[in-house]
Amino acid sequence: MIINKDILEKTCKDMIETILFCLEDATKGTIYLISPMPELRAVRVTSGVRVQGSDQIKWGLPEASDYNYPGKTWEQYRDSPGHVMEAMGWCVEMQKSWTADDPYEDRRSVRKQLSGEIEDFHHMEPVLVRKSYLYGDRVVGLEYPLDYEGKPIWTDCEYVVVAVIKIHFKPYQIKRGDRSTKIIKKLSRTLGTELLSLHVRETLSEAQKELARQRLQSCNVLAHELRNTLIKLGFIFPAINAEISFLREQWEAQLREAFPNVEHKSSILSRLNELIQLRLQSLNGTGNMAQVGKDLMAEQEELSNQPLLPQLAKKWLDNKIRPKWERLLLESHAWDEEKDEIIGLLDRLEKGIWVGLDESLAMKMTHLPDELKKEWSKLAYVDFTRDKLLILKDIIKFLDNPQLAIPHKQQTKKILTSLKALAEIIPEVEERANRIIFSLKNGSTSQDW
Structure with missing residues (x-):
């Protein structure tokens, strides 16, 4: 992924900070960047440790690690005969999480396999991004990493792993499939969306620089790149609908509980x-x-x-x-x-x-205010498209309702607010791109854009 180093580190710190604030028993968070294809080099971006007895977080990469820059290539941490099994290899290849809720029995603990020493309780979550969003029409010719038998991985799935989140916990405060792991999984999707947004923004910036350098000579190539970028920006609408589906899921849970x-x-x-x-x-x-x-x-x-x-x-x-x-x-x-x-x-x-x-059924729920029920049932079933930005504003306002008691409410609002800002600029970006392409094809100068 093409992301500025400083921006990448800040984004990862924000995510670690969010997770540590959400999970009181979490003690430390680390995020590893997994790129590029097919090398899949895993590199620690940053780590944050909760200062005991406070909400303060100490940042940096204090201890030595094989994953410090320049990191480890896929061939170095994948599963292979005679090689120690790493949780990183599992998360990347299988695109599934790994929970060490019993360090004494953690068969993917490198330290335990090599020296017999146990590690702490932790959870590792892969950050997934759709191939089509990240690579556009280049997916067809994509070169995949190979397992130890020489077989390509990820050929039959829709996603690639772009990062891995590792969260450490107090002893015996993490279990596979518990609330903490579900929160980390949901936030990993948020991180994937943010990384993809940064990648798209960086890609668009590179395309604009290419336009300034080559102009008429590179007209056809530049037009192709701009159209690809616009296609990638299309991820915003399904991303917004995915967040709205969370409201729908919570609404239907209310109905099941009430009836x-x-x-x-x-x-x-x-x-x-x-x-x-x-x-x-x-x-x-x-x-x-x-x-x-x-x-x-x-x-x-x-x-x-x-x-x-x-x-x-x-x-x-x-x-x-x-x-x-x-x-x-x-x-x-x-x-x-x-x-x-x-x-x-x-x-x-x-x-x-x-x-x-079913409005009649909804109005029979006595544990929710009538106005809340009416708004919730209407907004939860919105199929968001580019012509419904005003409805998105209503949804964000709805999430501020103090009587709405759903998990991750503020995080959902933050995501939708960010996506709304992107959705609002798409028409402008499309219009500007078309004008640039037309101007370049006709030999116009930048003053005409």
Whole structure:
């Protein structure tokens, strides 16, 4: 990633500071930059240690580390026979977190493997960015790092790892999958967004310098780069929608808590997966029906976990779930006894995905003020596009409501405020880029831009 060193360090310090402030039991944070492709050199950017008994943080890289500049290349920390296993290798290759909640049993502790000494309790989280956002149309020719067998990694996933966050904790105050790890995971997405924003800004700056240097001679190349930059800026809209989906997720959680007897999509999908699991073994040897069943279970689980807009959930149901169920029921007899139940569940699921927009149900919730319920249910289901900047302003204002009690509220507001600023300049950037391209093609000077 192309990011100014000083800006990169400040961004990483802000993230470490946020995590340490959010998690009282966290004692230290370190962020490692992972770049470039395919070298994937891991380098410590900065570390922050909480001064005991205060909120003050001491910054720097005080202890010696193999990850201090110039860091370690992928070949040096990846998993390979006869080589110590490192948590860094796991996070980068698998794109998954690593939690050392029992240092005595931490099989990826380098210190424990080499000298028998235990490390402290910590959690490591990879920071992911979509390939398409980072590389644009260069994804097709991207050169990937190789594992020890010479096979490229990340070829079948949508993301690349650009950084790794490591947070140390007081003894026995961290567990795999607990609240702390979930907060770190969410904040890692924020860091990915910020790093990508800085990368885009730096890329745009380089493109403007190239324009000044080459002007007419480099017109075609420059036009290509500017269009790529505008494509990359398109990440802002899905990023905003991702943050709005968090509001939607919290709203639907309120409904589930207030009306446990009302059928929600998660309970219906859970029952559908139970029915698949019940008969899956009987499909062995029946063509590829078993694989269809497994794929259907995965897609139903994913739909259950994603706070999609109802219209998108409806498409998911119609395009992925119903066709597979119809095929299973048509080409096998495993679910003949449950066929009516399955058809009924699918019909109820189609209704259940719209429950969040049921105004009559929402107004029956007595634990929330009426004005809050009305605003929440309306804003949580916004499909943000470039013509809805005023609605985004309403969402940011809504997050200031003192009666809105949701986790990470201020962090969500901060992210949306930053993204709003970027979204507001996109039309101006597009217009300016088109004017520059047109001017250069016609031999105009910078005064005409």
